[in-house]
Amino acid sequence: QVQLVESGGGLVQAGGSLRLSCAVSGSIFSIYAMGWYRQAPGKQRELVAAITSGGSTNYADSVKGRFTISENNAKNTVYLQMNSLKPEDTAVYYCNADGVKTRSWGMINNYWGQGTQVTVSS
Numbered sequence: 670q671v672q673l674v675e676s677g678g679g680l681v682q683a684g685g686s687l688r689l690s691c692a693v694s695g696s697i698f699s700i701y702a703m704g705w706y707r708q709a710p711g712k713q714r715e716l717v718a719a720i721t722s723g724g725s726t727n728y729a730d731s732v733k734g735r736f737t738i739s740e741n742n743a744k745n746t747v748y749l750q751m752n753s754l755k756p757e758d759t760a761v762y763y764c765n766a767d768g769v770k771t772r773s774w775g776m777i778n779n780y781w782g783q784g785t786q787v788t789v790s791s
Contacts, residue, residue: 671695671771671780673764678785681754685789689749691764691782698775701768703747705738707760707787714763718749732758754789762787 677689689705704719718728718738726738737750747764764782771778 671697671766671769671778673766673780673782675762675764675782675785678762678787680788680790683754683756683789683791685754686750686752687754687787689751689762689764689785689787691747691749693745693747693766696771697766698770698772699768700766700770702766703738703740704765704767705747705749706763706765707758708763708784709760712760717762719767720747751787754787756789756791758787759789760787761785 672694674692677687681687700722702719702721705717706714707717708714716729717732718736720726720738720740728736735753740747761784763784766780769778769780
């Protein structure tokens with residue numbers, strides 16, 4: 670059983686900050702990358718930020734300079750620090766584990782968190 674549990678969402682005023690957390694549990698043989706996605710009403714889900722097993726990161730242009738993805742391997746947790754939030758950042762944010770194997774010879778799967786609502790008011 671691989672589970673991703675998210676926390677940290679909420680309501681914040683424009684210009685404020687939030688930190689999202691994604692705790693990963695279960696036996697994992699290997700993983701390619703962790704990422705944060707978001708989906709606003711009526712829009713497609715989009716990649717916000719990702720971090721690979723090698724530590725490299727990439728961000729959507731809309732959040733560069735404002736959001737930071739990081740991980741704490743000892744705590745099996747991935748974070749998304751969101752600063753200078755804008756109303757257009759309002760969405761449900763999902764944590765994703767990409768290219769996960771639970772055994773050396775097994776299938777490769779994606780796993781998703783339940784999503785956490787981020788609402789930025791103005």
